[in-house]
Amino acid sequence: MAAFVLPKLPAADGGSGPTPAAVLAPEASAPQSPNGASAWPPAGKKISILGSTGSIGTQTLDICRKHAGLFTPVALAAGKNVELLLEQVKEFRPQVVACDESKLADLEAGIAALGIQDYAPVLLSGVEGQCAVARYEESQTVVTGIVGCAGLIPTIEAMKAKKDIALANKETLIAGGPVIAPLFEEYGVSMLPVDSEHSAIFQCLQGVPEGGVKKIILTGSGGTFRDMTVEEMKAADPEWLRQKSTTHPNWDMGAKITVDSSTMMNKGLEVIEAHWLYGVDYDDIEVVIHPQSIVHSAIECHDTAVLMQTGWPDMRLPILYALSHPARVPADLPNPRDGRQFDDWWKGEGKDGQLTFSKPDLEKYPCISLAYAAGRRGGTMPAILSAANERAVELLLSKAIDFLEIPGTLEAVMKLAEDDGKVVDTPTLDDIVAADLWARDAADKVVQERSVKVA
Numbered sequence: 001m002a003a004f005v006l007p008k009l010p011a012a013d014g015g016s017g018p019t020p021a022a023v024l025a026p027e028a029s030a031p032q033s034p035n036g037a038s039a040w041p042p043a044g045k046k047i048s049i050l051g052s053t054g055s056i057g058t059q060t061l062d063i064c065r066k067h068a069g070l071f072t073p074v075a076l077a078a079g080k081n082v083e084l085l086l087e088q089v090k091e092f093r094p095q096v097v098a099c100d101e102s103k104l105a106d107l108e109a110g111i112a113a114l115g116i117q118d119y120a121p122v123l124l125s126g127v128e129g130q131c132a133v134a135r136y137e138e139s140q141t142v143v144t145g146i147v148g149c150a151g152l153i154p155t156i157e158a159m160k161a162k163k164d165i166a167l168a169n170k171e172t173l174i175a176g177g178p179v180i181a182p183l184f185e186e187y188g189v190s191m192l193p194v195d196s197e198h199s200a201i202f203q204c205l206q207g208v209p210e211g212g213v214k215k216i217i218l219t220g221s222g223g224t225f226r227d228m229t230v231e232e233m234k235a236a237d238p239e240w241l242r243q244k245s246t247t248h249p250n251w252d253m254g255a256k257i258t259v260d261s262s263t264m265m266n267k268g269l270e271v272i273e274a275h276w277l278y279g280v281d282y283d284d285i286e287v288v289i290h291p292q293s294i295v296h297s298a299i300e301c302h303d304t305a306v307l308m309q310t311g312w313p314d315m316r317l318p319i320l321y322a323l324s325h326p327a328r329v330p331a332d333l334p335n336p337r338d339g340r341q342f343d344d345w346w347k348g349e350g351k352d353g354q355l356t357f358s359k360p361d362l363e364k365y366p367c368i369s370l371a372y373a374a375g376r377r378g379g380t381m382p383a384i385l386s387a388a389n390e391r392a393v394e395l396l397l398s399k400a401i402d403f404l405e406i407p408g409t410l411e412a413v414m415k416l417a418e419d420d421g422k423v424v425d426t427p428t429l430d431d432i433v434a435a436d437l438w439a440r441d442a443a444d445k446v447v448q449e450r451s452v453k454v455a
């Protein structure tokens, strides 16, 4: 197994390593931070949140609420959920607020109705609104909680405005890796992972010297169908499978990522995300099924040590760490589902205290192999796979396809992309945007042609 070199930290002489290097904040210049004893993080770190009304957005605001002296949301962008956005506005009074075009009038009227004295935020909509939130001059860090490739343009705008990125929106890096990677160096920004596995890896990497890591091990729950065989799934009622695929055994998340966990495309996408974040070869990234979601991922070092990060399935810790790094901010984060402290887990009552691991069944989860193939192919192929998958999940939720049709649809789109010469090896941003649009369209065509054949 070839060793990968840990991303090189930006050097004091201004030299720099491979472009994904910037994901690691320069430890040499980081303030000392044992247990909050230092001045880090500075009081009142101001943040912008993209997707403030979603699962990541609301949990980020929960962290801001719990650590009001440390993190202040100054700009919020949502989609259509103006009712929740208005509650957030009332509580946090951000200076810039954006929503979907179709909801701008409701937002304006709602804010006027709040009647807050001397409060007149800038109100915007659409992609321009999201970009304004991402660029807002007072923000230091942008939390990207938009779902899907819709996050690509605002994230790039944030980087160009020299904002650090707390990356939840994995689809952006998966599709945009080739154009995002050079921006770290160009604009001197960092990208800290929010995704729980990549946060776990980042936490394990602290203190491991460059070149010390042999392999990254991504853990995955196996999703809602983890205890069923392929045969049982084929025999199951498609409507039941559809409903069940929108639930997760351990995590409470948005609909799209929950379905991705059920197909394990989420893990496949995370393999590509890890490649870009840590500059790791695909041969050195392994997926392991871990049904309890207690070990959030691991690194294997050359001396055979395997370092893991553990905790409840709770996104608030990775969010907090992405905002507070390198500090460890004292926090109270009980299990979001039952309120128990993690201490209880160690005591090992009932099913607690048990960690199990196994190899994924690639016949049951073909999306894992598709993601490795797309990542290894490179260029626009990851953007094509990710966009086709977004479309396939939409088609599942709108009952146009069945759950078990997702992998075949994606495989067909990838084949079409190759056969029709649609994969661009060294893409520009325009190529990535075009690939995204093409793939959504191609997924629709594949589904239509299949239904014609069936009829």
Ligand SMILES: NC(=O)C1=CN([C@@H]2O[C@H](COP(=O)(O)OP(=O)(O)OC[C@H]3O[C@@H](n4cnc5c(N)ncnc54)[C@H](OP(=O)(O)O)[C@@H]3O)[C@@H](O)[C@H]2O)C=CC1
Pocket (backbone or CB within 6 Å): 050, 051, 052, 053, 054, 055, 056, 057, 077, 078, 079, 080, 081, 082, 130, 144, 145, 146, 147, 148, 150, 168, 169, 170, 171, 194, 195, 196, 251, 252, 253, 254, 255, 256, 257, 315
């Ligand atoms: N949830 C989790 O625990 C985790 C999520 N992630 C990643 O984080 C991202 C967000 O996931 P999650 O929070 O679960 O998703 P949700 O569906 O819960 O939230 C999505 C957010 O994005 C907004 N939004 C949706 N579409 C658009 C669009 N086209 N333009 C602008 N805003 C839009 C929504 O607005 P509105 O609702 O107002 O319409 C909402 O605020 C995903 O990329 C996911 O993979 C990663 C790890 C864990």
Ligand SMILES: CC(=O)[C@@H](O)[C@H](O)COP(=O)(O)O
Pocket (backbone or CB within 6 Å): 195, 196, 197, 219, 220, 221, 222, 223, 251, 257, 260, 261, 262, 266, 267, 293, 315
């Ligand atoms: C919370 C988080 O990071 C998700 O990506 C989560 O890992 C999904 O669970 P799976 O392990 O089932 O994909």
Ligand SMILES: [Mn+2]
Pocket (backbone or CB within 6 Å): 195, 196, 197, 270
């Ligand atoms: Mn994850």
